[in-house]
Amino acid sequence: QKEVEQNSGPLSVPEGAIASLNCTYSDRGSQSFFWYRQYSGKSPELIMSIYSNGDKEDGRFTAQLNKASQYVSLLIRDSQPSDSATYLCAVKRSSASKIIFGSGTRLSIRP
Amino acid sequence: ETGVTQTPRHLVMGMTNKKSLKCEQHLGHNAMYWYKQSAKKPLELMFVYSLEERVENNSVPSRFSPECPNSSHLFLHLHTLQPEDSALYLCASSQAPGGGAGDTQYFGPGTRLTVL
Numbered sequence: 001q002k003e004v005e006q007n008s009g010p011l012s013v014p015e016g017a018i019a020s021l022n023c024t025y026s027d028r029g030s031q032s033f034f035w036y037r038q039y040s041g042k043s044p045e046l047i048m049s050i051y052s053n054g055d056k057e058d059g060r061f062t063a064q065l066n067k068a069s070q071y072v073s074l075l076i077r078d079s080q081p082s083d084s085a086t087y088l089c090a091v092k093r094s095s096a097s098k099i100i101f102g103s104g105t106r107l108s109i110r111p
Numbered sequence: 112e113t114g115v116t117q118t119p120r121h122l123v124m125g126m127t128n129k130k131s132l133k134c135e136q137h138l139g140h141n142a143m144y145w146y147k148q149s150a151k152k153p154l155e156l157m158f159v160y161s162l163e164e165r166v167e168n169n170s171v172p173s174r175f176s177p178e179c180p181n182s183s184h185l186f187l188h189l190h191t192l193q194p195e196d197s198a199l200y201l202c203a204s205s206q207a208p209g210g211g212a213g214d215t216q217y218f219g220p221g222t223r224l225t226v227l
Contacts, residue, residue: 032214043218092214097166103153
């Protein structure tokens with residue numbers, strides 16, 4: 001079992017719709033959770049971080065965390081073509097020195 | 112300069128060359144990281160430095176040699192590389208590993224390395 005699992009996609013969503021990206025993790029001791037966006041040929045950039053159960057909203061983005069189910073998701077409302085990218089889920093224990101990244105989900109927003 | 116910078120942005124080298132990648136962070140962070148990202152593969156953590164001490168070394172071949180002279184600078188020295196080492200090499204920094212917002216890693220633009 002991978003430590004952080006994501007569907008590789010591609011996930012195709014029409015412009016203006018809600019894109020839903022999902023991630024599961026295996027380590028119950030994980031405390032910090034991150035979503036990064038990576039455009040082709042570019043470096044990852046932080047979209048959201050979340051540390052406690054529930055929802056966290058920032059503009060068109062909402063991160064959702066459920067530690068009991070070991071599940072974290074990212075919702076993108078009013079999807080735009082510029083949202084087309086690979087989205088990386090990342091997870092970390094408080095005591096650890098490293099973040100574990102998933103393989104990423106490729107999102108494509110069709111006009 | 113702001114954030115995390117990396118030089119060079121592109122590097123082509125032969126298998127017998129010696130070169131170095133440089134990373135500099137301007138965020139006042141205490142931890143720095145080297146990652147390798149090959150085509151269609153996930154990010155692979157190579158090295159972690161916290162307060163200038165190496166705290167993680169993920170079974171990286173000895174032809175990659177990191178150096179962290181201070182908390183703002185990180186180098187990756189390369190020698191006798193193989194063509195399969197061609198990849199995007201990313202540097203990142205964070206406040207310090209330990210929980211909460213301090214865990215957030217910020218990435219540099221990367222060095223695209225091609226080994227002939």
